[in-house]
Amino acid sequence: MNTFYNEKTQPSNPFKGFLKALGFTGLLLSGLNSFAQDKNPGKIHIGFVYPLSTNGTHAPLDTNRFSFHLLAGVSSVEKGFTFAGFSNIVRNEATGTQFAAFSNHIGKKAEGLQIAGFANTYGEGQGAAFAGFGNISRGNVKGAQLAGFGNIARDVDGAQLAGFFNKATSVKGAQLAGFMNLSNKDVSSSQLAGFINKAENVGGSQFAGFINIAKKVKGVQGAGFINIADSSDYPIGIINLVKNGEKGISVTTDETTSTMLSFRSGGKTLYGIIGIGYNFKNKDEVYAMEAGFGAHWFQSKSFRLNTELTGMSVERFKAGEYFKSSLKVLPAFRIGKHFEIFGGPSLNFISTNTTEGRNLHTKFIHTWGNKWGNSLQGLYIGYGGGIQFIL
Structure with missing residues (x-):
């Protein structure tokens, strides 16, 4: 018997072509x-x-x-x-x-x-x-780190961009994050975060949705609520705790007899304002809340010009709302080391839908809505002033 297969009788191998290709x-x-x-x-x-x-x-x-x-x-x-x-x-x-x-x-x-x-x-x-x-x-990293969530490095000569957080020892460039930027030492450019920035010295600016923390900031320190620094001349926040800056407690009143107890804090130029108070003109119990920003101009030992942009809300009407935004120009005079008196005109815009709110002021440059109906928006000239104790 023939023990060998010829090509016609030999069974086909389905992997033969693949093995040959792999070998080649x-x-x-x-x-x-x-x-x-x-x-x-x-x-x-x-x-x-x-x-x-x-x-x-x-x-x-x-x-x-x-x-x-x-x-x-x-x-x-x-x-x-x-x-x-x-x-x-x-x-x-x-x-x-x-x-x-x-x-x-x-x-x-x-x-x-x-x-x-x-x-x-x-x-x-x-x-x-x-x-x-x-x-x-x-x-160390020389260049850029870009991540959907986070970047971590020692010294960065470039930029870090992340959806959530950046962390480095020092940065010669910028840090941009959706939530948080952290640098243990210096940042030569700027930090931009949705919630918090923290660094030693910042050669540019810090912008955060809630809080900035640094020692020395050369540029603007802008936060939705609070800035903390040893030295920062241009903080933009409701509360600014600057070691070499200025902090004061003031009592103010305006043309609607809304009397406020406020805390003013900031650097040599910019400052923030937050306060609570009471309106004495209305027969109902009405409580006021105020927040805003200000700037010092033409400063000397005894005089400076303060300009402020504030928003005030008055609550506890029987129903409805009252909101007033104001641009104030307030000449200020220093009395001794700790006291300052100030006062001046203001340009005000109000929006209210209550009878009590409409009665707080009746003379307007221009109004929108129905003065005798449910809502009123109006623009008018007012005034205000107060005294401040500088801490």
Whole structure:
């Protein structure tokens, strides 16, 4: 009996074509690697996941100039383009571009561009790092960090931009975050955050939705509520606790007999105002609340001109609301070291829908709405003044 099969009788192998292609690819890649080793520094590294690649188990010791892995790749040094469907792991330096659907991990310095769907981690960086969630550098960064959630580094010479927070030791540039920026030392440019900024010295400005904290701020310190600093001449906040600034408690009244007890605080030029009070003109129990900003002009030892922009709300009418916004021009005279008297005209806009609110003032430059109906908006000239005890 003939024990051999001919081509017609031999069973077909469905993997024969694939195995031949794989073998040919391996020979081709081996040739390319041999050529790369002879002519250029670094290999071409292609694979699925370590150690299923052209570099095999030797991959953690190899230097590559091009790497492409369907899932994850491991190498010692990368000097060109690196791609992974999930993650790139480079034990030492990486130069060029590293792209991964999930993460890039570089043990030492990353020089070039890093793009990851989730995170980039590296020793130090020169270039830009983009991540859907976070960029974490254990050393210094020269360039930019951009992340959907957070950036962390030591000294940053460039910018940090994050959806939630940025943290660095010092920044020669700007920090912009949706919630918080933190710098243990100096920020040469500005900090912009949705909630809080904190730094030692700020060469530019700080803008936060709620609070700014620093020692010395050269530019504007703008917060939705409070600024804290040792030195800040231009704080814009309702409360400004500036060590080298000015704080005072004042009693004021205006043309509607709304009498306020207020706290004024700020720097040499700008200050904030917050106060509570009572309106004595109306027969109902009506309580007033006031907040705003002010600025000092033409300052001398005994005189200065204060301008203020405030908003005041009067409550406890039987029903409805009363709101007044005012632009005030208030010449102020110093009496001794701690007292100041001030007073002057104001331009006021009111909006009310109560009879009591309409009766607080009756002479207007111009009105909107129905003066005798349910609502009234009006513009008029008023006056006010008070006395302040400077702490």
